Amino acid sequence: MPELPDVHAFKEVFDNVALHKRVQDLEINNAKVVQGLNGKKLKSHLQGKTFVGSERRGKYLLVTLDSDEVLAFHFGMTGYLYGRNGEPDRYRRVTFLLDDNRYLEYVSKRMLGRLSLSDSIEHFVEEKGLGPDALYCTEEQFTSRISASSNSIKSALMDQSRIAGLGNIYSDEVLYQAHLHPAVQADSLSDKQRKSLFRVMRRVLDVAIRHHANPTEMPDGYLLRHRKKGEKCPKCGGRIQKDTISGRSSYYCDFCQKKQGGKN
DNA sequence: AGAAATGTTCGGCA
DNA sequence: GTGCCGAACATTTC
Numbered sequence: 001m002p003e004l005p006d007v008h009a010f011k012e013v014f015d016n017v018a019l020h021k022r023v024q025d026l027e028i029n030n031a032k033v034v035q036g037l038n039g040k041k042l043k044s045h046l047q048g049k050t051f052v053g054s055e056r057r058g059k060y061l062l063v064t065l066d067s068d069e070v071l072a073f074h075f076g077m078t079g080y081l082y083g084r085n086g087e088p089d090r091y092r093r094v095t096f097l098l099d100d101n102r103y104l105e106y107v108s109k110r111m112l113g114r115l116s117l118s119d120s121i122e123h124f125v126e127e128k129g130l131g132p133d134a135l136y137c138t139e140e141q142f143t144s145r146i147s148a149s150s151n152s153i154k155s156a157l158m159d160q161s162r163i164a165g166l167g168n169i170y171s172d173e174v175l176y177q178a179h180l181h182p183a184v185q186a187d188s189l190s191d192k193q194r195k196s197l198f199r200v201m202r203r204v205l206d207v208a209i210r211h212h213a214n215p216t217e218m219p220d221g222y223l224l225r226h227r228k229k230g231e232k233c234p235k236c237g238g239r240i241q242k243d244t245i246s247g248r249s250s251y252y253c254d255f256c257q258k259k260q261g262g263k264n
Numbered sequence: 265a266g267a268a269a270t271g272t273t274c275g276g277c278a
Numbered sequence: 279g280t281g282c283c284g285a286a287c288a289t290t291t292c
Contacts, residue, residue, distance in 0.1 A: 001270055002271080076270090112271060128272095167271065168270060246283085267291100269289100278281090
């Protein structure tokens with residue numbers, strides 16, 4: 001789940017439940033998700049603090065405290081935020097009790113997500129080596145960073161130090177909508193193709209955000225609704241292929257996504 | 265039972 | 279120094 005559009009949705013949960021609230025108490029349900037310092041220390045840093053701001057950067061949600069420290073949420077492959085409403089989530093790892101007695105749960109099923117503290121957003125971004133956010137970068141930033149990679153376009157799109165926010169699913173989606181084969185070399189794209197890719201990326205992210213990153217609500221012409229080997233391509237009726245490209249499963253349509261001269 | 269899964273990090277090797 | 283690949287991480291789900 002957690003790529004840029006998912007994290008956008010988690011930010012909305014955070015803003016609704018926790019922004020401008022004070023942390024009354026903190027329950028560490030599994031200290032392994034706390035990075036850099038132990039659970040006790042995180043607790044003492046957060047107790048009594050107020051969440052004064054939140055912003056998304058790539059796949060991270062960065063929350064500013066009234067102490068000016070920044071709490072970074074990262075969601076791994078199976079994480080999300082849950083404004084508790086009834087039963088607690090079975091896989092919650094950190095639970096925030098807010099001053100209005102509501103609970104915000106940080107959930108990470110596979111334990112691959114992490115919470116960490118930094119002294120500023122700038123330091124955090126620098127430490128992680130994050131590139132500009134996929135939604136906020138300019139066309140010039142995008143094209144120059146993408147064309148600087150001799151790797152496949154898919155791995156360039158997934159490289160968080162180039163552009164932050166796309167993961168395996170949305171990079172496949174963007175390439176599908178742009179009619180580009182995931183294995184084409186990033187530095188072999190024409191100027192026209194790069195510009196088109198940039199526009200397609202913004203449109204895909206925008207549509208995903210509008211549908212709360214929920215695949216079942218997205219248009220049928222979206223690959224993520226047909227992300228299965230042998231499934232029918234919604235655009236041409238051909239079969240969806242599955243290949244390993246730069247270490248991850250890539251789904252694409254052999255017919256729509258040509259290695260040479262992508263249409264559009 | 266075995267494989268695959270939305271992510272990041274790190275060691276090793278060109 | 280750079281950049282890429284595979285493995286590791288931990289657990290659930292198909």
